[in-house]
Amino acid sequence: MAQTAEPDSSASAARPAMPMRHGPDSVADLAERLLDAVVNVSTTQIVADKRSVKPPKLPEGSPFQEFFEDFFNRRGRRNEPNGGVPRRVQSLGSGFVVDGENGIIVTNNHVIDKADEIVINFNDGTKLTAELLGTDSKTDLAVLKVKPVKPLKSVKFGDSQKIRVGDWVMAIGNPFNLGGTVTVGIVSARNRDIRSGPYDDYIQTDAAINRGNSGGPLFNMYGDVVGINTAIISPSGGSIGIGFAIPSEIAMRVINQLRQYGETRRGWLGVRIQQVNDDIADSLGLDEAYGALVAGVTPDGPAAKGGIQPGDLILEFDGRKVDSMRELPRMVAETEISKDVAVRVLRKGKEMTLAITLGRLEDFENGNKEDEQVEEEQEPEVAQTGEALGMVLAELDPALRAQFKIDDSVTGVVVTEVDPVSPAAEKRVQAGDVIVEVAQEAVATPADVEARIKELADDGRRSVLLLLSNGTGELRFVAVRFDEIAEPEDDKEPAQ
Structure with a gap:
């Protein structure tokens, strides 16, 4: 591999003495x-002259209307990219x-x-x-x-x-x-x-x-x-x-x-990641916030082939601790393509190390497409409803998919309403969001969500980690704290 060259002899003169304590003299x-x-570095670019002047507004039928329209139409054609006068732009x-x-x-x-x-x-x-x-x-x-x-x-x-x-x-x-x-x-x-x-x-x-x-x-x-x-x-x-x-x-x-x-060759893992804040760290049982939370995995990508799943928390990559989310992309990009790396993750409270063979980022960006998946249609059932953490929940059905514009590929429990003063609202959960997982467990009905939340509360957890999807399938994690949840009032109207 080519290396940046050492300077010629004139540039490799003896180094000057270290600067004074209060700065160099x-x-x-x-x-x-x-x-x-x-x-x-002086550059020149040839661009078409797109400058134009709008014709004046004249009364309909004015004797000058035809003259001005003809003049400005000819001027406009002359200034079009294919027929205009080119200009040299320098920087x-x-x-x-x-x-x-x-x-x-x-x-x-x-x-x-x-x-x-x-x-x-x-x-x-x-x-x-x-x-x-x-x-x-x-x-x-x-x-x-x-x-x-x-x-x-x-x-x-x-x-x-x-x-x-x-x-x-x-x-x-x-x-x-x-x-x-x-x-x-x-x-x-x-x-x-x-x-x-x-x-x-x-x-x-x-x-x-x-x-x-x-x-x-x-x-x-x-x-x-x-x-x-x-x-x-x-x-x-x-x-x-x-x-x-x-x-x-x-x-x-x-x-x-x-x-x-003549191009870059960066490593590629094939994950979409999210920052770990204090609430998410607490919901995962961590004493400190660190690592990169996997919000999505590219089908058939290196991470998917190596066993990484949405909800995994990446703690180490190739022997280096991941202190924050933004460190992981640099670590991956700087790693040699096709190298086998060890990735340590936290999954459902247990740490495990996975072996991943990195791909090349540019190959993915230059046109690798994800295969479309078509799911078989199922007979509609009566939708279930429920309520938790200030959210009104419902089982996904064709009517709700159409109402909130939710793709058929998205599965989980849809949020139909959010109490504006609830902890869920503070985390920007909104109607139309779909709860895919609760504490890294997949859910399909409102009852699943309620049961999982109750189980976590009984275990003494202070917050719950929700994996949410928008209508197009883009995932994100939010952590909602239990100690922010207000007790429901007896005279509160039931959810519709």
Whole structure:
């Protein structure tokens, strides 16, 4: 597998001394050594001119009506994608050289997305046209290649895992197309999830990052790249001291795959997971909230073949503890395809270890379809009703399926009403939800639900875990606490 290259001799000079306790006195020597490895990425995209002006409103039968309609119709046809006048749209970003011999440059995917032409502008004024080797939208990374006349100045990746909150870092980029710009700050936080993708694990910094810094490197005080600047939070578009960088730990793996294959090759487990909160942890008998709760399993996927079931709580993956739900997708994606991994799960109060052979995520995303299942029609029966946890329950029948638009593939007990001041309402349970399981036991009638809840209450449980489905079959877990349930009043009207 291709590896990101070591820098040339000019970039591997002796590391500077560690910064002073109160911050570095100067980063001039460090910046001078690194500036030439940071580039400006200029892109051009050809788009059809879709600008249009609405015709004026004229009285019906006006002598000018026919003239204006003819004029604007001709103008509209000229501005259509197939007949309009094309425009050149340009954008700017930053990048950096990781292999000077082979001309390999790293930047953000959003910097070069949909570009027809990519030009790399170097610090000495040199301009080279770049070839796109590969992109990954999930981590917002792209790898480019130029043909250098001579070896380029390059930098190397450092270990982002060693970065601590409070460490000094330096960003170099090309904001506002002003040329190489250096800013310095500290690591404000780590492991930030800004919900930009499935593998968010950003380094947050207060080093000024502005428009045009995207794709540029974030250096530690040794001159190693520990992050790739990619996003900011700002109401004005300028820096307010909240910037985010992709950690080198994540970036290096993706970059190596893009260099070698032109695409990513991530592991795939085939589960839909949910965060474990304190209520869910309590309903499962856990002292602390951790792990990833399986809300759904892809038919014929690796997890299904290995025996993972909805309701399983994944505690460990390949020997690593799953502290939170969002850690599992990264663990799986970073694992080699076709590898046999041990997955430790908690199922109905018992721990077990399952052997799973991972698939490839991209194969599934590129068109593997789930087989449709057709169930045989059954004779309708008289529907049962019941009440529990502030919910009015009913047995599913054709009329209720039609009323709440519930697919035939969904089975369980339908919720027809929810008391707005009940604990179920606080967990956003609503009419039309279907209870599939109660405490990891399948239910088919309201009596099943009531009996299972009574059993748990008699066992001293403080909450009950419900597996709910919406009308299309999408599953989620909610935990409802028993100690929030009010006693029913005698004069309360019976459920209809």
